[in-house]
Amino acid sequence: MPGGRLTHEERQHIATGLAEGLGYTEIGRRLRRPASTIMREVTRNGGPYGYGADRAHRATQHRARRRKQAQPPAPPVPDSGHGRDPQAVQDFTHFFTALLEQQGLPRMMARVLACLALTDSGTLTAADLVQRLGVSPASVSHAITYLEQQGLLSRERIPGTRRERYVIDDDIWLRSLRASLQMNDALAAASQHATEILGAATPAGTRFESTTEFLLLVSESLRQVTEQWQQSRAARSPAR
Incomplete structure (x- = not known):
C-alpha cells in the first residue's frame, strides 16, 4: 500500500471520484490508500462539494513550508563544556x-x-x-x-x-537492580506455588519447577552482586 504524502495525480483522482459520487472507501480502494486518508484530505481542503485537486495540492505545499519555517531551533547540547566535543x-x-x-x-x-x-x-x-x-x-x-x-x-x-x-x-542502577530482584522473587514464589498446584510430576508442573530453580539462582546472583558493589563502595569511601 502506498505511503507518504498524496501526489498531485492522486488528488486529481480524488476530485474525479467525488464528482462521480464515489465514497471515501471506494476512492481509497482505487488509490490503495486508507479511507481515513481520503477523508482527511477532502475535509481539510474544501469538503466533498468544494474539493479541487490543484487548490488542495497548493494548500498542502504551503502548509508544509510553514511547518518547516516554524520548527524551533535545536535544543542546546547538555554539558558540552570541559573540552568535550x-x-x-x-x-x-x-x-x-x-x-x-x-x-x-x-x-x-x-x-x-x-x-x-x-x-x-x-x-x-x-x-x-x-x-x-x-x-x-x-x-x-x-x-x-x-x-x-x-x-x-x-x-x-x-x-x-x-x-x-x-x-x-550513582545508585540509579542499583535501585533498578533491586526492583528487578523484587520482581524476580515474586515470580519465583508464584512459580513454586504453581508447581504445588499443578503437581511436580505433570508437564506443566515440571516446567514451573524448572522456572523456580532458575529464578532462585538469578535472585541469589543478583544479591551477591549488590552486596559486592556495596562493599566495594564502602571500601573506597574513606579515600573520597
Whole structure:
C-alpha cells in the first residue's frame, strides 16, 4: 500500500471520484490508500462539494513550508563544556536514548533519563528538561512520574523556593537492580506455588519447577552482586 504524502495525480483522482459520487472507501480502494486518508484530505481542503485537486495540492505545499519555517531551533547540547566535543556528546545522547528504549523504557522516559544522566550535576528542573528536549511540560511531568515510580530518579525541593528539581545519582542502577530482584522473587514464589498446584510430576508442573530453580539462582546472583558493589563502595569511601 502506498505511503507518504498524496501526489498531485492522486488528488486529481480524488476530485474525479467525488464528482462521480464515489465514497471515501471506494476512492481509497482505487488509490490503495486508507479511507481515513481520503477523508482527511477532502475535509481539510474544501469538503466533498468544494474539493479541487490543484487548490488542495497548493494548500498542502504551503502548509508544509510553514511547518518547516516554524520548527524551533535545536535544543542546546547538555554539558558540552570541559573540552568535550559537542557533536560527540549529541551523538552519544541519541545512542544512549535508543539503548534505553531497547531495554523497555518508553521513548519520552528514555529521553528524560538520558538527559539527566549526561549532566555533570545529575540534576535538572522541569523547565530545564522542557528547554533541552523541546517538549511540553506535560510530557516531562508524565515521564518524571514514571521514572520516579521505577526508582530511577528522585525529586527534591529547591531551597527557598516552591520549585522542584529531579535528581539521579550513582545508585540509579542499583535501585533498578533491586526492583528487578523484587520482581524476580515474586515470580519465583508464584512459580513454586504453581508447581504445588499443578503437581511436580505433570508437564506443566515440571516446567514451573524448572522456572523456580532458575529464578532462585538469578535472585541469589543478583544479591551477591549488590552486596559486592556495596562493599566495594564502602571500601573506597574513606579515600573520597
